[in-house]
Amino acid sequence: MSEVKLAAETRTEFGKGAARRVRRENKVPGVLYEHGMVPIHLTLPGHELLMALRTPNVLISLDIDGKTNELAIPKAVQRDPLKGFLVHVDLLMVKRGERVVVEIPVVAEGELAPGGNLLEHVLTALPVEAEATHIPDSLPVSVAGLAAGAAILAKDINLPDGVKLAVEEDTAVLQVLAAQAEEAPAGEEGEEAAQA
Known part of the structure; x- marks a missing residue:
């Protein structure tokens, strides 16, 4: 199983307008879910994320704001139906040893x-x-x-x-x-x- 490292930034702006601005910068809005915790809204690098998602069930090591490292797997990926670029991604936080x-x-x-x-x-x-x-x-x-x-x-x-x-x-x-x-x-x- 491959593990890919990605730098991520927390996001404070939400809605369609904010998501469009993120995508214009070749980034992808996403949400990191953890069992029973408040979801973390992220901005991820578009090209690197697209390449990582070519591997099914890829394990992603997220460097969030240069402060914390979290492991995640893709939960749901939304793509533009015509052009195929990433629109949004949901990630599920996992721990080593967790099933x-x-x-x-x-x-x-x-x-x-x-x-x-x-x-x-x-x-x-x-x-x-x-x-x-x-x-x-x-x-x-x-x-x-x-x-x-x-x-x-x-x-x-x-x-x-x-x-x-x-x-x-x-x-x-x-x-x-x-x-x-x-x-x-x-x-x-x-x-x-x-x-x-």
């Missing part, structure tokens, strides 16, 4: 059995409980040789030490769907019947 529930991307590896079958990702990410500083980046799952009708359940996925499922064991994660027979183009069946 958190996060979603880990499932990565299918290998080739399905011959026959043109399709692999459906019922869940693209698997909810698990893990220690905040030891969250796996992804969960590889072998689908080699699976035929139509086969399914991989949550209990079938090998989890790293210290990681536990946060869903029912019988939850389907991946399944193999049978290839669909190609339909004849419209009109061909009528022509063949007329020629007979």
Whole structure:
């Protein structure tokens, strides 16, 4: 699991106008939540945060106003729907040794059995409980040789030490769907019947 250090500043101005001013400076408004504590409103560096968020469940070490260091994980990220830039981020403060529930991307590896079958990702990410500083980046799952009708359940996925499922064991994660027979183009069946 990667840890990224970011400098953050506390924010005292709120609302749309203040958020726009922050974004014009290539920064991102955000909120740091801690269990049972008053949220801390922050301004974060835009480009560095964008790069950090490319890693799922990244652990962020925040240097707040040069006074305190806090560990956090992304809780919610809002992006502009057209341009994709960061609009706002919610972070959850964590402590070393604390267990958190996060979603880990499932990565299918290998080739399905011959026959043109399709692999459906019922869940693209698997909810698990893990220690905040030891969250796996992804969960590889072998689908080699699976035929139509086969399914991989949550209990079938090998989890790293210290990681536990946060869903029912019988939850389907991946399944193999049978290839669909190609339909004849419209009109061909009528022509063949007329020629007979």
